[in-house]
Amino acid sequence: MTKEQNTSSEAIVEEDGGAKFQSYLNNDGIDELTPLVRKHRVSSLSLSDLSNWQNGLTKLSSSASLSNKNSSSANLKKVDSLAKLSRNSSIIRRKKKDVIDHDRVASYAFCFDIDGVILRGPNTIPEAVEAMKLLNGENKYKIKVPSIFVTNGGGKPEQQRADDLSKRLGCTITKEQIIQGHTPMKDLVGTYKNVLVVGGIGNTCRHVAESYGFKNVYIPLDIMKWNPAVSPYHDLTEEEDVCTRKVDFSKIPIDAILVFADSRNWAADQQIILELLLSKNGVMGTESKTYDEGPQIYFAHSDFIWATNYGLSRYGMGALQVSIAALYREHTGKELKVNRFGKPQKGTFKFANKVLAHWRQGVLDEHLKKLSINDPDAGDADILINEEGEEIVNQAKLESYKWSDDEDDDDDEDKEVKLNVSKIAEVGKPDKITLELPPASTVYFVGDTPESDIRFANSHDASWHSILVKTGVYQEGTEPKYKPKHLCDNVLEAVKYAIEREHQMELAEWNSVTNDENAQEPEVDNEPVKTTDWFG
Template sequence: MYKSHGSQGYLDSWFFFTHYHPPLFSTLSFLPKAGLFLAYIHIYIYIRYPTSIQISSIPANMSLIPDTDLMLSSKEVPKGESNQKKDYKDIPIPSNLQSGNAIEVPASRSSISDAGHLIHNLSISPSMKFRRASRNSFGTSLPIPRSPRASRASLGPDVPGALRDILASQVQDLSKEKVKAAKNMAFAFDIDGVLLHGDKIIPESRRVMELLNGDNELGIKIPYILLTNGGGKTEVDRVEQISRILGSPISTAQFIQSHTPMQALAEYYETVLVVGGEGFTTRAAAEAYGFKNVVVPKDIVAWDPSISPWRNFTEEDRKQARPQDFDNVTFDAILVFADSRDYATDFQIIMDLLLSENGRLRTKAKDPLAKQMPIYFSQGDIIFQTDHKLPRMTQGLFRMALETMYKSLTGGDLERVVYGKPELATYKYADEVIMSWMKEIHNEHILPENIYMIGDNPASDIIGGNMYGWNTCLVRTGVFKGKGNDENSPANFGVFDTVLDAVQATVRKELGHEFKLRWSGNEKVKSALNGEGNVSAIE
């Protein structure tokens, strides 16, 4: 089904008429006073189909997910072919998928969500009209892994299940309705500015983890995932670090960092330049995702130091670098996984490849705008909160600077794809991970109806959650410090001082104000819940 709303419905109706009646439209366009006649048709369609139009013949095997800015054809396309010519510059990914392990999600989306009916509690303020659309180049697609359980790289050990022998006798009289409601809600937490400040815990976060891990009236796990625009390490390394700081076990199966969905790109590209992160950590992440030939900027500097004349290349760098004859290496794509630690070198090497002939270093294309190398960014935030008093710059500003350089050197706009919040692909992937985690902890592969995004950045956490139809909570412990709601991207559930305040409010809304936020069972059970793993009374 292809669904549109309001004035967008009018545009989509006009598209439907011109697309599905091309002979008639072509004839009418040459009639006398055709402009006036076509205007009448515009008015008729607008009156006849003011809100929506449905196209029921879209084939079930079409991999793209419908979106209000993407006009899909209902003509079935044979595998490996396309129903329209896709220019390399317009569609940064190859048109023929090599494997069935990826789903292509349209990068473009409406600036106003069409999922407002899913938000069960107040909602949309007039300032919603100022929300921006996707930052991706028009017509692009963002592949995400088809099955997070099958394709998630570097899964760590499973979190322990329920201690049924201890708890079974104590859950017989629990309210079935409360249990059902607890399984029908879930949380998606940002990390920086919500749970942590850099490597330091925000004190209220520890109690949140205890409550959701089972220290509550039901003794039940309430599903949650961590959804961050941070990155730069493997999922296993990052989860171990977060678990240690929070004092609570987190599984990689409930964790999404900015470049986690980008593992699907390994289905398309073999030789990639991976940028960002400390040392060589992003190489390890990319290799865990299945990329066959991963190159980082330090490899290139080790091969030809003159490529970055101001780079101070240490002996330690040289030991870990993997120089090769890059004159004979063809790069397929550029992947910016994390914040750059060496802007000058990274800018130079990225620009060298963008302006190269067919992805070869030390070459220059006659017309760089004719065939641009694909470039992907893992997220688009411009600032984020650390343990510093003021927010720090992040990858979005790096991308903006690169776009300015590219335009200055070529006169054209950089075609690029951005993952991370608030882009659609990241939230679609989050749905898959939440369902997978529900299967893990409750043996039910379902998506809870009431999902709460808790974040500190209105421009990514909140706008993304609102546009995807989630309930959103804004906290004041990070980027946002305002007294009231954010004017341009208001949280639809509310604004709270801390993450604990937000979680308590949402739990009581879904489970009742009388719901007890502590487990009242015996000490042996409480010890198991809080000290010996992430356990649940009911699975």
Template sequence: MLGIKQTKELIAGVLRSQITHRCYSIETGKSLSSTPSSLYSGAAVVFDIDGVLIRGKNAIPQAVKALRILDGENKLNKKIPFVTLTNGGGVTEAEKAAAVSKIIDYPDGLDKDDLPVDPNDGSMSDFNKEKIHAVMVFHDPRDYGRDLQIIYDVLKSKDGVIGNGYENSGKQSVPLYFSNSDLIWSTDFVSPRFGQGAFRACLETLWDKTNGDGGNKLERILYGKPFKVQYEYTENCINSIFNDNGNGRNVYAIGDNPLSDIDGAHNYGWKSVLVRTGVYSDQTKHKYLNSNPTAIVDDVEQAVQWIVDQEVSRVD
């Protein structure tokens, strides 16, 4: 199982795997960062994916046009760099980028080197006797009942060994990490689906119920939007495109989920644009009165055009 070094590497992987940060020209397929003179340095765009560029396995129609605007078809006559920041998981950056590019028919538009993950590395172990150092949730499970039981057994075990039985003190034996906290997310189904946040809520409820009112609360470390650590990493990715510290640059986040995309951007000091093609809609807006998007538009094309208009007015 995981040692301390491997645990730290996996935590770093949580941050990396949620961000695809190469910006490409549609026509040339060359990295925009290799031609800095063609870039507009005054702004960068951070896209959510699900509910903004795609819904399930279907492209949102305005996605390609939005990317072409960023690729230079705009009043600035400059390419505006972008990154994608998603709470979606379960695959590597490269797999996610390839899948999204195929769905929206944007060749070479989103890409990232494979992470060094070998699913066949290591042999089968007797986990009943193996010491487990951490529980890390990278994606919402397919089988809640099975995975809740296994994680609970690990968290309650003596010294992280399931075969030792439960720790009588009620203390949590190993740290618990979640890669995102989205309660719901948008797919191609008509209604939002439960996300990893729903699974976390189930685990927390079971922990509280079985440990009593005065018991130890479940301790967990949370990554993904809307938490600061994710935005710090994303900002570093953006700054690396220009090899600067980002002073004077406007960063615009485009998302469909007010509780993750918009609140996270707002709390970090970015501007945010909320679209109506995913979790948020006119029918659900009463649930998100405390969110503070900079703008609300119908779709990603309108969002990008609004951003360009803001920057044109700033440089005129």
């Protein structure tokens, strides 16, 4: 009999007499997925150096004269004449370089797990602080790399987790960068009226659900207050009693069970969850004869174990799933059907992609604003000249233009240059994103758990690059079932590896189109492409 040692989203797999045990947590078909491959190449040049990031826009074709004004503190000069836009060629005149080291925003991005990568139990992993400095531009290439955090943890508001990370890491982390296991459940607000939220401490998860927009949110303590006989071996403490609300659950149907965070009372929570699953229309005290009339159940993640500062891993929400499913099957003879979020689920991957697109746009906007502030005189210029004499686009100016669909406009120098740039309507809500940036050239996902983190990064998109670190669940010397594209000691080494790797690709592309007569044109699609069309 053999056992896998570093199991998280999948229960321990045992081999006995050649027969493999199929884990309940591995019944979602993720291992059968084929990662999406892009039809179109994405440039490795930084977002702030690119001119074709909006729907294939690629050229300012008219010549420009230099202003006689002195250069600003940012050493950018204004070009006075209005340049014209064309869709099909490069706008930046570049000089060949041995290193690219001007301030810019990367075309690639990072996603980090938190527990086991940034934190271990209550402690901050020391290398994480330096890693964040590198990502924020304090590196020899002066490149700022957008990053978000995707954790299966939860049980607290995203703002609280962001504030905690900000203090620990010595930099500003916003709630818009945080995806917890239950964050994608925001999308269920319009679907269910009455929800039971399970897990976490006291009333915290109730308040989180209400902040998402759920109207009628109940917790197991409310049910235990309504009828103490529901869980006969547990008497509410004073602290628990304060959190309860007076509700008659014989008259209130529960439409959905949302397991937000790890249960603090497995016995009581399982009893209540199972009673509702076996009920008629989600009403406590009833029992369905067919066992298929109960509410839907959603889990924020499926981590079987997780790392703390204790020597051995602890059982997590995935273990609770296994326990509930086993009891349900023993009672009904049927397999329990559940809805899963968290890594490695596809729903969380899609949500993370939207959040990352929003955050990348925000980082780019901030960078462009700083350019304008550093050189107030450049605000109305169409082309700027940097300290090396290279022409670059004033992206802040371009944002004020609108694109014309009339192809004849290209032949009329007197007509207004137009660029289609849709503004993000509302900060922090990924479903409001309308701006069509190209996707990240590479997304580096750093995690400590092969069965959730590496499986997540490897399963959905071929451009995601999985990095496994040795500071969490993964035990050095074991062979993970889901193999990363790179293995590092810690998060700092992971960040250094990615920055160096990306700089080499960026430099090669930069030098492929320069003023050098011998430079070779890179193979780049010239067709305008929407972000929805990047995948085959």
